[in-house]
Amino acid sequence: MDFSFSKFIDYIVNNWQYVLEKSADHMSMSLTAVAFSCLIGIPLGVIITRNKKVSDVILGIANVIQTVPSLALFAFMISIFGIGRTNAIFALFLYALLPIIKNTYIGIKNVEPAITQAATGMGMTKFQILYKVEMPLSVAVIMGGIRIATVTGIGVATIATLIGAGGLGDVIYQGIGMANLQMILTGAIASAVLALFADFVLGKVEKKLTSKGLTTN
């Protein structure tokens, strides 16, 4: 395999539409998975703060899922659900769950007991305490989990091509097959850029959601 910078530029110039298409595909796949993870993971993370036993079980399961190598997880998915985009998203969803559940759990657990005690004593309901006090106070930690989940998700999604789900993995694996370094590099760099971009945007969202009162001291 030989590589030259000009060839690399040539490849991008000639194939930018294809790369862009695959990037969009890649992004939508990872983000859908993360979105579902948030939908399930955040409430789950909140629920387990109320019960020690349940929290041990849920966090245990999520930990186990996380330890399965991503390649194995995808292979496993094929054997059960077959190939396709939906299955890839499901695998990515499972993968994103742990950081989201765990960070939600930690974030809410770390809210100073005095603050929730004051809130209870003042006559706030449990739900009011959750969405008016605990969630706003742990937003940075929860967003941290979402950011980790997103960045890892975008990385892992390159493997989704193995179960025919498309994305930038297509570019990379085609490159490997054709021994085309330019293609491999393009796919890899594009997915890295996507990850950085997503993290940047989520960072902005986090800043927006975090009260100024939590950053000024």
Added chain:
Amino acid sequence: MIEIKGVVKNYDGVTNVVDNLNLTINDGEIVVLIGESGCGKTTTMKMINRLIEPTSGAIEIDGKDIKQFEKIELRRNIGYVIQQIGLFPHLTIGQNIALIPKLVKKDAKETLARVKELMEMIDLSYDDYAERYPGELSGGQQQRIGVARALANDPDVILMDEPFSALDPITREQLQNELLKLQDELHKTIVFVTHDIDEAFKIGDKVALMKDGAIIQYDTPEGMLKNPLNDFVENFIGQDRLWKTPDMLKASDVMEKNVVTIGANRSIVNAIGIMRDRQTKVLVVVKNTPEPKTEILGLVGSNRLRGVENGDLKMKDIMKTDFRSTHKDDCLATVLTMRKENNLRYTPVLDDNGSLIGIITDISVLNVITDVMPVSEDY
């Protein structure tokens, strides 16, 4: 009025953290629960807003069992201030104070006016502070906000759980004074938990000293100081306590109660006889009016009798008329100053009706001091 009736709290089936406690807290009073840690004072307080449910017994507010109230409803009508302050750091000062009024859907304009009024009360200007966050404020300012937040929904009852313990001594004293000032205007029923006896005596209309989940003595600070029920109370408040708070010593505590009177028309010989019999160096000359009112005309000390040769002189002729008397509730410091400034050795003490009930002499002042001197046989 809050009535705690036979309340027991037990977590493990063995030890009663609160043991058959009875306590009546009158409207508009500050009642301080005090005791060493683990005596059940905080548990008792938390049962009033049902943060803790009693194992048995009942708590009534204005005659209604608090179990009949919805928990959330009950708490919204009871102010709550805690030691760690517990302001919400992600909300501005204004939002913190307005939180409960907003939750109970009070009118927005009314709420804003209330927040302004409360901030004025605690001497933090609305314009300067409402938009700021708790993290930007000092501990003392934060706890002021904590108090304002507790007052936001205009509750009749306020629970304060060691609210000033975490503050430095100077700030603590400021906030204590401010609380008393606020209370003068607001007349809330305040239950105040502390382990600091100085604070208890300063803040409390009544003090309930607790031990092992029971109240040992429930009395006014003066009552507890002057008549400690037993050794535990005496040790807890400290035997020299009276001298650390001398403003609690009244003229009536210092006076000699065995005051000897004499009629205005009695002779010197009579006077000398009475003095010898009653072993006193001063006689109070009174008008012979029917009891109970005793009108004082003057004082005759033993010096005035010395060297008088005219045996016809009566008390009214030789008595000292430019004396000063004092009211029984005047504090000792005032009396001592008056005595010094006017060079007085004897000060008659009068009750509310202007009747003579005692006399302060050099000896009686000394006696009070020797009462609190340590008894030691080493000297």
